[in-house]
Amino acid sequence: MTSTTEQSERGGINVARLLMSFGPLMFLALLIVVFTVLKPSFIDPINIFNIMRQISITGLIALGMTFVILTAGIDLSVGSLLAFCGMVAAVVAKGGTANTLSLSTFGAQGYGWFAALLAAVVVGALAGGVQGFAITRLKVPPFVVTLGGLTVFRGLTLTISNGGPISGFDASMRWFGTGLIGPVPVPAIIFAAAAILCHIALRYTRYGRAVYAVGGNAEAARLSGLRVDRILISVYVIVGFFAGLAAFVLSARLNSSEAVAGIGYELTVISAVVIGGTSLFGGIGSVGGTVVGAALIGVLQNGLQFNNVSSYTQSIVIGLILILAVAFDRWLKSRVRR
């Protein structure tokens, strides 16, 4: 008796679901078209690669943040953690906290890029693990724990660097930030590879299923035998790892680790994830969406810059887009529910 209404409902679901998965992508395409019409040189490969390089840093962290937000968590500490990991990488790379402003690498007594990279990601992962522990065992909400972390990691960074930058890395390390493989910037390749790995992890592994389940309904996950606390800790380890990796790439690109690096990154990162369709309430979202979200922000920033829109105005536009993206998402979901 209700088959007709059911069918029409199902039809509605399909259209709305299609929009939900491809809405951000269509918006991205639209932006690219608009900017190209405004200034055809926007679409030049040089500029496109430039955008890719720009988004790779926050994009890497956004990949980790996707895991966190899928569990209905949040990590506000990523910007500070990035600075902290960058500083750790610099100390390892240079073999000390000597503030060498000279860009020459002569006389550097460091441990090489690999040790620097390893130090950055291990410290990031550990920091994430500590925050995850506080969230699950001490039962402090993620918002509060990572808000505290935001301050703590910044303070640690300033302490070890004494407030200043540590600069001047050897060429092998700088390659990770400035190098090219063919025409493609190395950071973009790192971002792409990481995105593929994250996509596989979330989409094709047992772990990925568990992440979605914990975010979708933590109590049901527990009653289905998942070790919810472990999974929650793991997502903070992952985002910490990516903050470390992003820190390494950023330091390599700037040839310097700045104590004030990454301020406000958490907002760009969270925006990218949310614009990409991941629900702040957990359980819904994808790596693909996050990549699109990060690209959307990157294209917007670059395109506005390209058209001489001031960075002040850019902030306004990006903020509004974020709100509109979520409003649109909610609207679609209310359509699906009905």
Add this chain to the structure above:
Amino acid sequence: MPTAEAAAPSPSPALLAVEGVTKRFAGVTALNDVSLEVRPGEILGLLGENGAGKSTLLKILSGVMPPSSGRIVFDGVEFNPHNPQDAKRLGIVTIYQELSLIPTLTVAENIFIGRAPLGRFGLVSWRKMEEDSRAIIARVGLDLDPATPVSALSVAEQQLVEIARALSLKSRLIIMDEPTSALTETEVQKLMSIMGRLRKDGVAIMFVTHRLEEASAICDRMTVLRDGRLAGHLDRDKGPSGGPIKLPKIIEKMVGRAASELYARPTLRDVAGDVRLSVRGLRTVRDPQAPHAIVLEGVDLDLKAGEILGVAGLVGSGRTELARAIFGADRIAAGTITLDGKTIAPETPADAIALGIGLVPEDRKHQAIFAALGILTNFSIAALGRYSNGLGFMAERRERQALASYRKALSIRMASPEQPIEGLSGGNQQKVILARWLARDPKVLIVDEPTRGVDVGAKAEVHQILVQLAGRGIAIMMISSELPEVLAVSDRIVTMRRGRITGEMPGIEATEEKLMELMALDQTQEATQ
């Protein structure tokens, strides 16, 4: 209150008239053509088993949702509240089991929330507020300082504050949803006497309960619902004696004759299998800091392989807590559990699951399904290890094949494995949850209210599935407050009341009347029946 007691015998015009109200949810008719009346100055009992439609009717009357069809007339005017505030404003206040007071505010602030009396300069007059509050709470027999924070009050006192607030809002009809479930005997007595006093004042009360003794003691009339339909109205005996409505009459109405026909009763067996799960002296407490708040006490239970053990009990009887304790979801204060002769002490559900125990929880939406996730994930989540390889990658082809076979075996009606489970009907959702556990080949499967929110046709299917599973040697413990269901599938039945086992009998010997007595009556009152 306006219309005080009218001349007793001639029935005063109805304050509230519900006329042919029906409520349909996607695929389920929760309320079917129900009519009832509440008159000023009377206490109407609204009774029915779980799933009878009481809470749906309540939600409609309190403005939470509109009826699909039918008419409600309140005080001579069509009653169409848009939201709970609206319903309150129109004069119907509903007091739920979960009280709605704000614990950090004082009694006075709670009573006057949103309408604090103003004094000079438009500032809140705290003195007037406290004085008025004192007078208001005195009406419900409370004598306490209105400046006390609500968090310092007992549940019973909080309930009275809510009633007092309702009165101060000039409510003409107060609906109380299971008000006695969290109260002690003396508190119940007190509440009853206050209800009697309000009745004298001309206030109409709708008393929603499944505690039959209490309903019988206080109600002037009763309306009984069954399976979403009106099962009948009962009146207090006329005449000078005016005796209370007799319990067997109520039970007969609640249980109904027709209900048993819905459930094809399969041949019940006297299962002679080995004891699989054994519980001895189980005790759990609500809060380790308050060891006197006992939830389960001295529970002994044996569950045989291949048997369906029905556990019948009302809400708050400890039936769900028993399941949760066995499943490692709640802490055990004392007692032992053995599985196949070995003592087990699961501390988490993961432990219990690893031992071969499965639980289909009572509250499907909050405890079982991942609403927005696909059916595939909902199906395999408890058996991820079985459907993944050593590297942790999902063996999706195997997973999909398994789902396909359960889809066929349990006749799950669904569009695709990717379809979010929230799009399925309650019955199909429940079948997916059953499949989730079958994928693990459990030794023991506990199902808690397996057909709640499931329509009649699918109910029978779920029952058949349970019988089949028992046939395969799984030990099944089925908790239910729907007696026809317990009778239809249980090989053996135990009843629970107030955290204890109150009786046990083979399924063949059980009748609804016998079970209802064991579930609902105090031993002392049983004698008077």
